Amino acid sequence: MTALVQFKHVTKQYGGKKALDNVSFTLEPGKIYGLLGPNGSGKSTAIKIINDLLKPTSGMVLINGAKPGVESKKIISYLPDRNYLNDWMKVEDAFKLFEDFYKDFDRTRAEEMLKSLNIASDARLKTLSKGTLEKVQLILIMARRAKLYVLDEPIAGVDPAARDYILQTILSNYGEDSSILISTHLITDIEKVLDEVLFLQNGRIVLSGAVDDIRAEHGKSIDGLFREVFKC
Amino acid sequence: MLAKLLKYEIKASARTLIPLYIGTLIVALVCSIQIMLSINSSNGNFAMAVGSFEANNTLTGILFLLFFGLCVAITVLTIMTVIQRFNHSLIGDEGYLMFTLPVTHTQLLSSQLIAAMLWSIIGIFVMFLSSMIISFSGVMLGWDELNLNTINWNQIADIIQTAIQPMLISVIYGFFSLASAILLVYLSIMIAQTEKLNNHRVAVAVILFFVIGWMFSGVESILFPEIRNIAAPDGFHISDDFMWAYNMAMACQIAFEAVKCVICFIGTKWLMQNKLNL
Secondary structure, three states, rough: OOOOEEEEEEEEEEEEEEEEEEEEEEEEOOOOEEOOOOOOOOHHHHHHHHHOOOOEEEEEEEEOOOOOOOHHHHHHEEOOOOOOOOOOEEEEHHHHHHHOOOOOOOOHHHHHHHHHOOOOOOOOOHHHOOHHHHHHHHHHOOOOOOOEEEEEEOOOOOOOOHHHHHHHHHHOOOOOOOOOEEOOOHHHHHHOOOOOOEEEEEEEEEEEHHHHHHHHHHHHHHHHHHHHHHOO | HHHHHHHHHHHHHHHHHHHHHHHHHHHHHHHHHHHHHHHHHOOOOOHHHHHHHHHOOOOOOOHHHHHHHHHHHHHHHHHHHHHHHHHHHHOOOOOHHOOOOOOHHHHHHHHHHHHHHHHHHHHHHHHHHHHHHHHHHHHHHOOOOOOOHHHHHHHHHHHHHHHHHHHHHHHHHHHHHHHHHHHHHHHHHHHHHHOOOOOOOOOOHHHHHHHHHHHHHHHHHHHHHHHHHOOOOOOOOOOOOOHHHHHHHHHHHHHHHHHHHHHHHHHHHHHHHHHHOO
């Protein structure tokens, strides 16, 4: 089976600084990956490269066996760490936009999620709170039948009560052949759903592997290990 | 996909520009009605009508000021909207959505350009139409004295026939000039957002717009004498060959504007593909 994402010796340089330094990893279908690391470790750069928002300085990136481009965008559902919707829109306009551009967008599924989160479909985006806006974006992303979901800090802006619901939404809405890549600082909340983790530090992968193996090897939770590895 | 992109791009700008266009047309109509009421109150006497504006119709003056203010607003807001839409939707936070849609960079850039061209043309048309509405009251002023039998319709037809071709060529030239100006704005913004220049994005974009524009003008001034020589070796003067010379010169100018469009489009697209810095 073709790997969903392959990074082969990828380096991304900004001026003299290396945001990613000779990074190689593979994401397989059917798993949930955690991309963990402190600020400035290169997480966002890696995510932007996967989504074709940045070109690597050197190395090769393959998405489902091909270079990032129009085809890869059809199979990746990407949630950035900011509001990327135009504020003139209502929630239903955003649904229509996704329906227009993504063949895999499931409108019924989106409306179900919207209903369970008590968000009105005719609400204007500019009237929504930051947390509600994040939920709307998460609904849009998870209502797609994508092969890869890339979620950049998906629970950072919402209250703890909503986090469990969101994690549940993520888990119940991705197919068996799909994978999820989650970048987050809130490891405690997310640890229980992860299959594998990639620890990034100064643009390099310092630790990677299956969560259960790492826990067994180090005798610590992923959160505990993160605090130890990235101790200030 | 281009049509879909265009639909959302037009929707995003329509909320600002459509009310402004409607407002301008309404003010022009009210101005026109106000002038006609003044004419009626002075029994069609032009001197009395003018006196009537000056003495009694402060309202007319205010309406005219408002009308010209709205025309200025249309120009400024259309330019601002074109710049702001490109800035927000491609290199602002919205870029995270636009650049992850399954569309090509050519489609993204084309949708921006077509929408900007469309709004600019509609803006020009609205200002033209508003002027026509106001002028209509002037026509009404002398309508009673107008004797249609004294008009030499053949002469008017000749003038139109002679003018139509250069007018058409001028419109095509205007179209390409508008496109090249918009694409030059896009190119300047895209260069300014690159990693090394990003800290002073706005200032750099403005400077680049003038510097690149100046460079194009330099090339044009080198080429133009040659174009003029080809078109009219003895210099421009009204002669039998004048129209041919004019058409040739304009054709060369149109070609030059088209080349500018291609350079700016390819440059902007390359920067979007390779040097995007979201």
